[in-house]
Amino acid sequence: MNIYLAGPDVFLPDALAVGQRKQDICRRYGLTGLYPLDNTVDLAARDSSLQIFKGNQAMMDAADAIIANLTPFRGSSADPGTVYELGYLAGRGKLCLAYCNDPTPYAERVAGLTAVTRSPDNRLVDADGLTVEDFGLPDNLMMIHALDLHGRPLVMPRKKPEDVWHDLAAFEECVRLAAGKPG
Amino acid sequence: MNIYLAGPDVFLPDALAVGQRKQDICRRYGLTGLYPLDNTVDLAARDSSLQIFKGNQAMMDAADAIIANLTPFRGSSADPGTVYELGYLAGRGKLCLAYCNDPTPYAERVAGLTAVTRSPDNRLVDADGLTVEDFGLPDNLMMIHALDLHGRPLVMPRKKPEDVWHDLAAFEECVRLAAGKPG
Numbered sequence: 001m002n003i004y005l006a007g008p009d010v011f012l013p014d015a016l017a018v019g020q021r022k023q024d025i026c027r028r029y030g031l032t033g034l035y036p037l038d039n040t041v042d043l044a045a046r047d048s049s050l051q052i053f054k055g056n057q058a059m060m061d062a063a064d065a066i067i068a069n070l071t072p073f074r075g076s077s078a079d080p081g082t083v084y085e086l087g088y089l090a091g092r093g094k095l096c097l098a099y100c101n102d103p104t105p106y107a108e109r110v111a112g113l114t115a116v117t118r119s120p121d122n123r124l125v126d127a128d129g130l131t132v133e134d135f136g137l138p139d140n141l142m143m144i145h146a147l148d149l150h151g152r153p154l155v156m157p158r159k160k161p162e163d164v165w166h167d168l169a170a171f172e173e174c175v176r177l178a179a180g181k182p183g
Numbered sequence: 184m185n186i187y188l189a190g191p192d193v194f195l196p197d198a199l200a201v202g203q204r205k206q207d208i209c210r211r212y213g214l215t216g217l218y219p220l221d222n223t224v225d226l227a228a229r230d231s232s233l234q235i236f237k238g239n240q241a242m243m244d245a246a247d248a249i250i251a252n253l254t255p256f257r258g259s260s261a262d263p264g265t266v267y268e269l270g271y272l273a274g275r276g277k278l279c280l281a282y283c284n285d286p287t288p289y290a291e292r293v294a295g296l297t298a299v300t301r302s303p304d305n306r307l308v309d310a311d312g313l314t315v316e317d318f319g320l321p322d323n324l325m326m327i328h329a330l331d332l333h334g335r336p337l338v339m340p341r342k343k344p345e346d347v348w349h350d351l352a353a354f355e356e357c358v359r360l361a362a363g364k365p366g
Contacts, residue, residue, distance in 0.1 A: 011314040013302065049318040053328035074293065074309065075258035080266045081323035087267040088329075091274020110257065119196065126257065131194040135232040140264035145236035146271075 003178055004060050005035045006086065007069025008079035012165055025172050029179040034059045060088055065095035067174045070139060070154065071164050072102050076109040077139050086143060096151030097178055099170035100138055103156040107134045152177045186361055187243050188218045189269065190252025191262035195348055208355050212362040217242045243271055248278035250357045253322060253337065254347050255285050259292040260322050269326060279334030280361055282353035283321055286339040290317045335360045 003026060009018045019035035026033035039055030041048055060066070066089040073079035078100070090096050102109070107124060110116055110132050119125045124132040137144045138156065147154050155174050161167035186209060192201045202218035209216035222238030224231055243249070249272040256262035261283070273279050285292070290307060293299055293315050302308045307315040320327045321339065330337050338357050344350035 008313065011316075013304075013306075013308075013312050015314075049316075049320060049324040050328050050331070053324055053332070056325065057332075074260070074297075074313070077257070077263040079323070080260040080263055081325040083263045083266045084270040084273075084323070084325040084329060087270020087272075088274040089270075090267075091271040114257075121196075123196075125196075129196050130191065130257070131198075133194075133232075137232060140262070140267070141232040141236055142239065142264040142267040145233050146267060148233070149236070149240075 001031045001065060001178065002063045003031055003033050003175070004063035004066045004085065004089065005033045006066055006082045008071070008073045008082060009069055009165070010036055011073075011079075018166065021168060022171060025168060025175050029175050029181065031175060031179055034063055056085070057088075060085060061092070063089065063094060065089075065097060065151070065178050067171065067178065068096075068098035069171070070098045070100040070143060072100075072109060072139075076106065076113055078143065083143055086146060090146045090150040094150075095178065096147055097155070097174040098143070098147055098151075099155040099174050101157060101164040101167060101170055102160045103138060103158065104160070105136050106139050107132050107136075109138075184213075184248060184361065185215045185217055185246045186358070187246035187249045187268065187272065188216045189249055189265045191254070191256045191265060192252055192348070193219055194256075194262075201349065204351060205354060208351065208358050212358050212364065214358060214362055217246055239268070240271075243268060243275070246272065246277060248272075248280060248334070248361050250354065250361065251279075251281035252354070253281045253283040253326060255283075255292060255322075259289060259296055261326065266326055269329060273329050273333045277333075278361065279330055280338070280357040281326070281330055281334075282338040282357050284340060284347035284350060284353055285343045286321060286341065287343070288319050289322050290315050290319075292321075 005022050023033040036056050041051045068082050068086045070078035115127045124134045155170045188205050206216040219239050224234045251265050251269045253261035298310045307317045338353045340353050
């Protein structure tokens, strides 16, 4: 089984090493991890970003499943590139798994970053008056329920690990689920 | 042609009115706009968020195309729920269109929200040391190039309109493109 390893991990200073650790874990469960940075891209080329897209899409098309890292990235939600990929693979009918290393509910995350109040019509709103989703879910309901219906429920640690970008326990749990191994 | 109207518009105080304006514009071009808030959901039910997901997914499955509002939402990127939907419809092979009412390149957007510097290995990085995409694109390359390859290039105004949530000129341009009408 080929698993597309989606996540903002590619933006880490040690992006290659993290990808190798993830691929090693996949291998231990008899699975193959496909990591975006394994694509060959000419970063000096004018169309380098398009090359990255095409490489990632070919990798996704070759995958049987996705494990997406939905840990909040640069704000209260998951990395949008990763979310696009989760949607793409759900649309293609592939098995969808994901983890998030911050179990804080979404409304709490937003409240930690900006003023959240009650509007006169009793909506939870941010400083711009836009509704803050308040279903007790860790992120936007589209991603969370996509996992419920197209794969396995989001995997989260009980407590946020000290290093959210390098703790791979929740990732490994996703790999275990993908491999169909009992916990 | 049925067009799924994706966007954080559903979080606006006047979400229903904005949806009606978008549907009116679609109608003028001979198209049908499918707006998530037209689904019937029991918001008092325990599984209300799942009901919303199922309604949105059924609407997406009934759509021939998507017009996604990728205007930055609560940070430097598009709303992740909208991005999931764009990915889902790209995966389903539907026509993908989108607009963004803020033409600021992504790296500039991030720099406006947090400290952005050069790392010793010459990457543009945020305060956490994570790479800031710097291709001159307005958002993560996965969404931008998905539009190039699965539909029409992202539509943006030359200048950010005063009211990014209610100015529908860029939206109407997407509708015009979907209808195949000359500009």
